[in-house]
Amino acid sequence: MSIHCKDKVVLITGAAKGIGAAACHALAAAGAKLAVSDIDQDAGRELCEALRAEGADAEFFPLDVCDEQQWQHCMETVVASFGQLDGVVNNAGIAVICGPEDESLEGWRRTQTINSDAVFLGSRAAIQTMKARGGSIVNVSSIEGIVGDPMLPAYNASKGAVRALTKSLALYCADRDYGIRVNSLHPGYVETPLVSGALAKLSEDDANAFATRVVASIPMGRMARAEEIAQGIVFLLSDAASYMTGSELVMDGGYTAR
């Protein structure tokens, strides 16, 4: 009776840590079968073992989301293993805190490649693979794809691209009656290795200032837990969201409402 993903086969990128890992646990609890993928093979395999210990049907697929060839191979092996694919979560991403004057073109491009180009590659592969039976694509953008942050120009641009790309893909799939829904997810700040890692690259004073500024601007007064964001992914993949496409699911403790 409840919202669930029973027997749906879902591929998640960047699944080894943070939001991706939490999504795997939540999806397993909701009945999904998991194609766990990440560039970090050790962490990905370890997660798969933990999921299997919970009774989940989970398999690991090594995947660097920036590599076009790897996408094709990954889709083929996932479908060969599970016999079908019902959902793809384009979650892998990076964040580098760096103001526009200090950002290098190389750094800018790296952020766009992982956060934006790879979402195109993943979405294209997902549409090609799922168009016969339909499915659901969840593209993990961010509140930083909706509003700006002075220290995140490259990240802002990459996540804004995901938001607009998602709407185009949603309309394309609807026009062609593929039965594929495409939505973007916009988490606020989440306590994950992505945030702690980005802060670790700053001086202690700068890191504290950044963190203090961020938490002070969240009406709920705290960052999210990855488990909370994971439930939005479950909802968008489930049939409970079957009339949702081209939409933005904002999960931000009120950050963009202010």
Place this chain on the structure above:
Amino acid sequence: MKENNPFSLQGKVAVVTGAAAGIGKACAQRMAYSGASVLLSDIDVAACQRLAAELNEQGFDARAIQQDVVLEEDWQALVAELKQWHNRWDILVNNAGIYIGGRLEDNSVEQLTRIHEVNVQSVFLGLRYAAETMQPSGCFGRGGSVINLSSIAGLIGVPGHSIYGATKGSVRSISKHSAVEFARFGYGIRVNSLHPGLIDTAMAEQVYDDFVDVGLTQSREEASAVLEQQMIPMGRLGTAEDIANAALFLASDASAYISGAELTVDGGFTAA
């Protein structure tokens, strides 16, 4: 399914206004099926009583109350009923609403006032009594989740929808303000607006009639064809259940970090 299902409403008490028909009815059913005790409110209390009896027969907890959402005394009576029923309140779906269409120059101040009473004053009153009673020092004191039915008409422009859209824009805005305020003051009350596209209820029938009345199409059939084929990318109207599922998500602990957000469920309408 694990027992600690985050989408479950087990033990929670929900109020759904306008629960006699359409989206409200579907929300009430979905929430009852998900374990909530649901108080069904509507001016049409007979229909709510029938629905409550049906749910009770199926083993779910529901009760009906007559309420005109425009009237403050009816909200006070609703709070009294909640105290006496389970002495608990966790979820409010401000759903009751009306549609008045027409070209703007044909709308009257009386229509404008009336539609604001039913669609906006109602939401204000619901929020006010929820804030007062759900905050930690309130009589229920457990925090909660308020879901306000706005519409895509609160986001975009549609011919014939000026005064209706004005009310739905207000609902969107009051949702954000109250969400931020309640979070800042530690009430533990989340507030979000839900934005359905065109949904196959009695209200959709009114919208078809209005397309003809304002001169957009010759017939209701043409109105339906234009809407489905040209305006809705998915090519169909939504169902009340589609909206009820989104309301369930926003009501449940699965959305614990969502407040002040707009959830659009419109088959791609506003993505284009």
